[in-house]
Amino acid sequence: MKDLTKLTYEDHTAENSHPGFSVDCVIIAFHKGKIKVLLRDFGINNYKALLGGFVFNDESADQAAHRILELYTGLSNIFLKQFALFSDPNRTIMKQNLDYVAQYSSVRNDGKWLLRRFITMGYFALVRYDEVNDFVSEKKQLHWYDINKLPAMYSDHELIIKKAQESIKLLMPIIPIGYELLPEKFMMTELRKIHEIFLNKKLDRRNFQRKILQEGFVIQLDERKEGKEYNAPILYSFISPDIKDTM
Amino acid sequence: MKDLTKLTYEDHTAENSHPGFSVDCVIIAFHKGKIKVLLRDFGINNYKALLGGFVFNDESADQAAHRILELYTGLSNIFLKQFALFSDPNRTIMKQNLDYVAQYSSVRNDGKWLLRRFITMGYFALVRYDEVNDFVSEKKQLHWYDINKLPAMYSDHELIIKKAQESIKLLMPIIPIGYELLPEKFMMTELRKIHEIFLNKKLDRRNFQRKILQEGFVIQLDERKEGKEYNAPILYSFISPDIKDTM
DNA sequence: GCAAAAGTGTTTTAGTTACACCCATGT
DNA sequence: ACATGGGTGTAACTAAAACACTTTTGC
Numbered sequence: 001m002k003d004l005t006k007l008t009y010e011d012h013t014a015e016n017s018h019p020g021f022s023v024d025c026v027i028i029a030f031h032k033g034k035i036k037v038l039l040r041d042f043g044i045n046n047y048k049a050l051l052g053g054f055v056f057n058d059e060s061a062d063q064a065a066h067r068i069l070e071l072y073t074g075l076s077n078i079f080l081k082q083f084a085l086f087s088d089p090n091r092t093i094m095k096q097n098l099d100y101v102a103q104y105s106s107v108r109n110d111g112k113w114l115l116r117r118f119i120t121m122g123y124f125a126l127v128r129y130d131e132v133n134d135f136v137s138e139k140k141q142l143h144w145y146d147i148n149k150l151p152a153m154y155s156d157h158e159l160i161i162k163k164a165q166e167s168i169k170l171l172m173p174i175i176p177i178g179y180e181l182l183p184e185k186f187m188m189t190e191l192r193k194i195h196e197i198f199l200n201k202k203l204d205r206r207n208f209q210r211k212i213l214q215e216g217f218v219i220q221l222d223e224r225k226e227g228k229e230y231n232a233p234i235l236y237s238f239i240s241p242d243i244k245d246t247m
Numbered sequence: 248m249k250d251l252t253k254l255t256y257e258d259h260t261a262e263n264s265h266p267g268f269s270v271d272c273v274i275i276a277f278h279k280g281k282i283k284v285l286l287r288d289f290g291i292n293n294y295k296a297l298l299g300g301f302v303f304n305d306e307s308a309d310q311a312a313h314r315i316l317e318l319y320t321g322l323s324n325i326f327l328k329q330f331a332l333f334s335d336p337n338r339t340i341m342k343q344n345l346d347y348v349a350q351y352s353s354v355r356n357d358g359k360w361l362l363r364r365f366i367t368m369g370y371f372a373l374v375r376y377d378e379v380n381d382f383v384s385e386k387k388q389l390h391w392y393d394i395n396k397l398p399a400m401y402s403d404h405e406l407i408i409k410k411a412q413e414s415i416k417l418l419m420p421i422i423p424i425g426y427e428l429l430p431e432k433f434m435m436t437e438l439r440k441i442h443e444i445f446l447n448k449k450l451d452r453r454n455f456q457r458k459i460l461q462e463g464f465v466i467q468l469d470e471r472k473e474g475k476e477y478n479a480p481i482l483y484s485f486i487s488p489d490i491k492d493t494m
Numbered sequence: 495g496c497a498a499a500a501g502t503g504t505t506t507t508a509g510t511t512a513c514a515c516c517c518a519t520g521t
Numbered sequence: 522a523c524a525t526g527g528g529t530g531t532a533a534c535t536a537a538a539a540c541a542c543t544t545t546t547g548c
Binding site for chain 3: 204206207210211214228229230231
Binding site: 495496497498500501502504505506507508509510511513514515516517518519520521 | 523524525526528530531534535536537539541542543545546547548
């Protein structure tokens with residue numbers, strides 16, 4: 001594996017990257033009751049874009065996605081999952097793309113390569129807001145957006161996010177969602193909120209709690225959230241850091 | 248859409264296809280109590296290969312997969328699903344591939360293009376054996392293999408099949424498997440057998456039947472399988488041809 | 495003869511759903 | 522004053538799992 005700290009978007013050229021192919025990461029976090037997506041300024045028309053990049057000749061798409069994630073969040077070993085391939089022949093031949101390339105070509109000589117058709121693999125990553133936000137907030141072009149209130153987006157990136165959301169909803173009965181998004185100690189309400197947002201429906205407080213606890217992945221701590229005097233919320237933890245191994 | 252009947256493997260060139268990218272289809276059917284995969288002779292060392300191909304410049308990967316499926320099975324509108332991307336940088340740089348290209352280069356001049364790195368999207372298709380076998384059996388290079396007794400395979404195609412199997416197992420609680428694999432009228436035992444193979448465990452006959460029937464997608468017909476005198480198996484049918492729309 | 499497969503119901507256990515009250519905090 | 526959110530338990534219902542016998546056919 002390369003030294004990731006040395007890599008930036010500018011390191012990609014037509015020579016060292018797989019042609020016509022990219023990866024795009026839907027980086028998802030949970031903060032203040034909302035599911036957030038990390039996007040970057042695209043630079044044209046105030047469009048926002050997913051965090052993506054190209055696949056070097058000596059790495060797999062999964063490795064490229066991990067590299068890109070580390071580049072933008074500082075985290076390695078992040079939970080990351082392929083969810084769909086986007087390959088419409090016209091997906092990158094859009095006005096905003098042409099504008100971008102026109103501008104981009106002035107600083108590098110392979111701008112035309114970017115005008116070629118690209119097929120992109122969509123990945124979603126689940127990260128802990130608190131663990132990445134210091135790193136992220138240093139980069140002025142990166143911002144979090146509520147997944148249900150997306151800004152105008154470059155190319156088909158809004159579609160990619162919607163598909164990621166659908167995939168997560170579909171996977172929820174199968175994989176224990178929440179572990180990757182929450183800090184070590186969390187309130188049951190937060191975990192329930194995450195489920196509610198992806199399932200897009202209200203869940204009964206007590207039934208949810210009973211179900212989660214009897215699944216056995218979450219335990220109640222002998223500790224309550226500070227700052228409240230009356231009925232301070234009890235804190236919970238996931239028992240195992242190896243849940244991702246069941247995927 | 249092009250005239251599919253005119254297309255063969257030979258129609259692909261470096262000029263008309265997306266570079267370094269392919270699709271591979273794991274075509275799955277059910278016959279005589281076994282899950283079968285359709286493979287072609289690869290021509291070198293008796294290796295077998297998945298049915299795959301390249302993506303033309305004016306089609307999406309999904310369209311390419313459908314085109315390839317129609318080419319090899321005669322069926323359009325087949326149930327088809329992306330399940331994983333295979334992008335190990337070394338996946339196609341294998342001895343059997345070099346041998347193949349050496350042989351292949353003698354008949355077409357872009358053999359070296361085939362030696363480049365390829366990223367492939369894995370699709371699985373579920374088809375009805377009876378509907379495709381007449382078409383398939385005309386092509387001498389195509390054969391069905393028990394998914395649990397695979398022959399020696401080209402490149403990473405065995406891995407691709409294993410991953411397809413895992414994906415189906417994972418999706419089984421979510422999507423009603425079986426509809427795409429069985430003829431209009433079928434025995435409950437056949438449906439159960441399909442579930443048993445993918446889940447890799449025995450299921451209780453009566454509990455399975457009750458569960459399936461109360462899900463509501465399958466109804467009992469007033470008809471029994473012919474050819475048996477005593478306790479001829481009752482036939483069943485799926486009620487709706489639109490189950491795939493729920494995907 | 496024996497294994498295999500098909501018909502057929504009941505009981506038990508586990509899981510899911512529905513539902514109400516109390517009290518402090520913040521607006 | 523009111524809405525919000527947090528603590529707490531039970532009863533009804535639905536779903537899943539375990540389980541046996543009989544008969545014919547095919548080997």
